[in-house]
Amino acid sequence: VMPAAWAALVVFLVKQFGLPPAAEAWLSSAPVVDAVTNLAALAAVYAFARWIEPHIPDWATRVLLGSARPPTYTQ
DSSP states (O other): HHHHHHHHHHHHHHHHHHHOOHHHHTTTTTHHHHHHHHHHHHHHHHHHHHHHHGSSSSSHHHHHOEEEEEEOOOO
16 A cells, blocks of 8 residues: 555656656656556556466466465565
Protein backbone atom coordinates (compact mmCIF):
# COMPACT_ATOMS: atom_id res chain seq x y z
CA VAL A 1 0.00 0.00 0.00
CA MET A 2 2.78 2.45 0.84
CA PRO A 3 4.46 2.35 -2.61
CA ALA A 4 1.06 3.06 -4.18
CA ALA A 5 0.52 5.97 -1.79
CA TRP A 6 3.92 7.46 -2.66
CA ALA A 7 3.24 7.00 -6.38
CA ALA A 8 -0.12 8.75 -5.99
CA LEU A 9 1.58 11.64 -4.22
CA VAL A 10 4.17 11.97 -6.98
CA VAL A 11 1.46 11.92 -9.67
CA PHE A 12 -0.54 14.52 -7.75
CA LEU A 13 2.48 16.82 -7.43
CA VAL A 14 3.41 16.45 -11.10
CA LYS A 15 -0.17 17.27 -12.12
CA GLN A 16 -0.22 20.30 -9.83
CA PHE A 17 3.18 21.76 -10.68
CA GLY A 18 4.17 20.13 -13.98
CA LEU A 19 7.65 19.09 -15.06
CA PRO A 20 10.50 21.08 -16.54
CA PRO A 21 10.46 20.96 -20.36
CA ALA A 22 13.67 18.92 -20.49
CA ALA A 23 12.18 16.28 -18.17
CA GLU A 24 8.98 16.13 -20.25
CA ALA A 25 10.98 15.67 -23.44
CA TRP A 26 13.07 12.89 -21.89
CA LEU A 27 10.05 11.08 -20.43
CA SER A 28 8.19 11.19 -23.74
CA SER A 29 11.16 9.92 -25.79
CA ALA A 30 10.73 6.56 -27.51
CA PRO A 31 13.37 4.66 -25.48
CA VAL A 32 11.86 5.74 -22.14
CA VAL A 33 8.31 4.98 -23.28
CA ASP A 34 9.45 1.54 -24.51
CA ALA A 35 11.27 0.80 -21.24
CA VAL A 36 8.30 1.82 -19.08
CA THR A 37 5.93 -0.20 -21.28
CA ASN A 38 8.17 -3.27 -21.00
CA LEU A 39 8.48 -2.93 -17.22
CA ALA A 40 4.72 -2.53 -16.84
CA ALA A 41 4.11 -5.64 -18.96
CA LEU A 42 6.68 -7.59 -16.94
CA ALA A 43 5.08 -6.53 -13.66
CA ALA A 44 1.60 -7.47 -14.91
CA VAL A 45 2.70 -10.91 -16.13
CA TYR A 46 4.60 -11.63 -12.91
CA ALA A 47 1.68 -10.54 -10.73
CA PHE A 48 -0.70 -12.70 -12.76
CA ALA A 49 1.67 -15.68 -12.57
CA ARG A 50 1.99 -15.38 -8.78
CA TRP A 51 -1.79 -14.97 -8.43
CA ILE A 52 -2.60 -18.04 -10.53
CA GLU A 53 0.30 -20.15 -9.17
CA PRO A 54 -1.67 -21.90 -6.38
CA HIS A 55 -4.33 -22.97 -8.87
CA ILE A 56 -2.17 -24.59 -11.56
CA PRO A 57 0.01 -27.72 -11.63
CA ASP A 58 3.75 -27.55 -10.87
CA TRP A 59 4.70 -28.08 -14.53
CA ALA A 60 2.70 -24.98 -15.54
CA THR A 61 4.34 -22.96 -12.76
CA ARG A 62 7.73 -24.04 -14.10
CA VAL A 63 6.77 -22.86 -17.58
CA LEU A 64 5.55 -19.48 -16.27
CA LEU A 65 8.17 -18.76 -13.61
CA GLY A 66 11.06 -21.14 -14.25
CA SER A 67 10.62 -22.97 -10.95
CA ALA A 68 7.81 -24.44 -8.88
CA ARG A 69 9.53 -23.55 -5.59
CA PRO A 70 9.11 -20.09 -4.09
CA PRO A 71 12.38 -18.27 -3.47
CA THR A 72 14.03 -18.59 -0.08
CA TYR A 73 16.45 -16.06 1.33
CA THR A 74 19.07 -16.49 4.03
CA GLN A 75 19.98 -13.75 6.43
